[in-house]
Amino acid sequence: AFFDWYYPWAVTGAIWTVMTQVSHVQEDCQRPPSGDDPDDYFRWQIESALDYSVGSELVPKLTASLSLQSMHHVMPSVCGCHFHGLYPEYAEICERYGVRLNTRKDVSAAWRSCIARVFELSSPERTPAWALDEPSAAQGEAGGLASLTEHLPLIVYLATPGVVMLACTPLF
Known part of the structure; x- marks a missing residue:
């Protein structure tokens, strides 16, 4: 019974994560x-997204073209079915104007770097200097509550689907 209840939530949660978070939870983005x-809207949209499986014709179809996330951000009114054909020209335009285009070879590489980023963000001592607002004096503490709090972002990230599932499921 638990499997019948949990399975749909787990599968849809995994699909949602792969379809959305993998294209944004990246150090490059x-x-x-x-x-x-700094207020260039289109540059910001392109550079804050990740494209993967760029050369594939199948992956954009399976992901509703969200594998080409930067194009989705810049041209939301263009049907995603055109993205694969437009991508070479789009990449050339980005290169011409010095816009950083973040890409990964495939969904597996994108997923690995997404998970690596989550782990990196959960450990303040591994967080890049540009991501810190103010260096914390407690950053070097180890053990006890400090050890738990440094991993809090990862704990929240991993626990959220379960909490949402419990909160949204009617308990009859």
């Missing part, structure tokens, strides 16, 4: 924009 104008 969380850097400040590379250009001179």
